[in-house]
Amino acid sequence: MYDFEETIDRRKTDSVKWDIKSNELPMWVADMDFQVAPEIISAIKNKADQAVFGYEEPHADYFNAVADWYESEHHFRPQTDWMMFSTGVVPSISSIVRRVSNVGDNVLVQAPVYNIFYNSIVNNGRHVLSSDLVFDGNNYQIDFTDLEQKLAEPLTTLMILCNPHNPVGKIWSKAELTKIAELCVKHHVKLLSDEIHGDLTFNDEGYTPMFSLPADLIQNLMICVSPxxxxxxxxxxxxxxxxxxxxxxxxxxxxxxxxxxxxxxSFAIPVMIAAYERGHKWLEELKKKLQSNRQLVADFLEQNIPEIKLIPSDATYLLWIDTQNISDDSEKLANFIRKDTGLYLSAGNVYGGDGYDFLRMNIACPTEMVKDGLNRLSQGIKDF
Ligand SMILES: Cc1ncc(COP(=O)(O)O)c(C=O)c1O
Structure with a gap:
């Protein structure tokens, strides 16, 4: 049994999430407040005890650990010779944008989507072209006609997919992923799939890693994963x-x-190997904790703040909350709630698309903190 209830004081620790005023509660950036798996802590201590921190490079044990993880958690073993180590998913995305597209090209995304994609595109002089996800009041869908039209534009050379999707928490089905891959092949568009949230799924089937699609659909594909x-x-x-x-x-x-x-x-390789080889049980328990936090939020909103609505989802610890009955300016709403109650949420409009109607709430924290956040949210909505 792992402990997901201990509150760890992260103020004044250089934490980005907790660089806030004393009365504030941060439930914004995708960073969890649980103590890291003890298996990882012991790997870090072992490495620290070695007390030599010269240059390193990953070897077969690292790549095998990644392959083993995908085989056991996601039922498909990627080949180790397909893999490269890098110092983060966002740096990889920016590098790939620079390497496989040209200045002035369109890079296709599906808004509302992880806002940093926009930085990687715009800061490198490419254009963002969004095939916005379509919201039917309950669920998000891909408009494949619109997607194909935009992929077919001659200047569209790269698509960045979020699989599963942050912020809407959607796991794309194998059929949807196959269709996206087919359209990218048909229109000669390279496909970058960001699968950083792939382990955090709450359905029975999990998610489909893009590299598990048939060989003819993965020749233009680049997948980024990370623990x-x-x-x-x-x-x-x-x-x-x-x-x-x-x-x-x-x-x-x-x-x-x-x-x-x-x-x-010095710590990257031992941490990755410990997580991938010895993190299965911790992840299983984490997912139970996240599910119970999510249920707590769902019940609370239904009973206490029925004018806002939790969007059903089965991935990530980021909840996407429909606030269109309160405001169509989520930045104004989020700023108001923060000033009024100290609760710091992400305003949906940074994700583009219809994000102006939504707030994003991170529930990867001890239950007491979720309860505190919900009471503040209720107060903030009432006062707005
Ligand atoms: C979709 C997505 N990609 C990438 C990242 C960050 O990746 P990294 O910290 O490896 O750069 C995040 C963080 O929230 C994310 O949600």
């Missing part, structure tokens, strides 16, 4: 890029090497 969300080790800076096609892999590899993203810090 950084699953095990909350973002500041360890470690990720794996999986590229089945050899030529594309060489190109991505040249990019991450010339941009110096390919070398691990």
């Amino acid at each position: 950084s969300k699953t095990f909350n080790v973002a500041a360890i800076h470690a990720a794996t890029i999986i590229v089945p096609n050899e030529n594309l892999r060489s190109s991505v590899n040249r990019g991450i090497n010339s941009e110096e993203l390919a070398e691990p810090n």
Whole structure:
């Protein structure tokens, strides 16, 4: 049994999430407040005890640990020679944008989506082209006609997919992923699949890693995975890029090497191996905790704040809350709630699309904190 109820004081620790006023409660950035798995802590201590921190590079044990994890957790074993180490998913995305598309190209996304995708595109002089997800009042769908039209535009050379999708918490089905992959092949668009949330699923089937699709659909594919969300080790800076096609892999590899993203810090390899080899049980218990927190929020909103609505989802610890009955300016609403009650949520409009109607709430924290957040939310909505 692991402890998911201990409150760890992270104020004044350089934590981005907790760099806030004393009365504030942060439920925004995707960072969990649980103590890291003891298996990871002991790997870090062992490494620290070695007391030599010279240059390192990943070897077969690292790549095998990644492959084993995907085989046992997600029922498909990616080949280890498809893999490259990198110092994070976001740095990899930015590098891939620079390497496989040109200045002025369109990079296709599906808004509302993880806001940092926009930075990776715009900061590199590419255009964001969104095929917005369609919200039917309860669920999000892909408009495949619109998606195909936008993929067919000659200047669209890259698509960034979020699988499962942050912030709406949707696990794309194998049929949907196959269709996306087919359309990208048909229109010669390279496909980058960010699968950082893939381990945090709450349905029976889990999610489908894109590299498990048939060989003819994965030749233009680059997949980014990492234990950084699953095990909350973002500041360890470690990720794996999986590229089945050899030529594309060489190109991505040249990019991450010339941009110096390919070398691990001293703790990255031991942490990744400990997480992937010995983290299964911790993850299983974490998922139960997250599910019970989610149920708590669902029940509370229904009983106490029926004018706002939790969107059903089965992935990530980020809840997507429909506040359109209160305001169509989620930035204004989030700022008001923060000032009024100290509860710090993410305003949906940073994710683009219809995000202005939503707030995003991170529930990866001890239950007492979730309860505190809900009481503040209720107060804030009442006062708004
Ligand atoms: C979809 C997605 N990709 C990437 C990241 C961050 O990845 P990294 O910390 O490895 O750069 C996040 C963090 O929340 C995310 O939600």
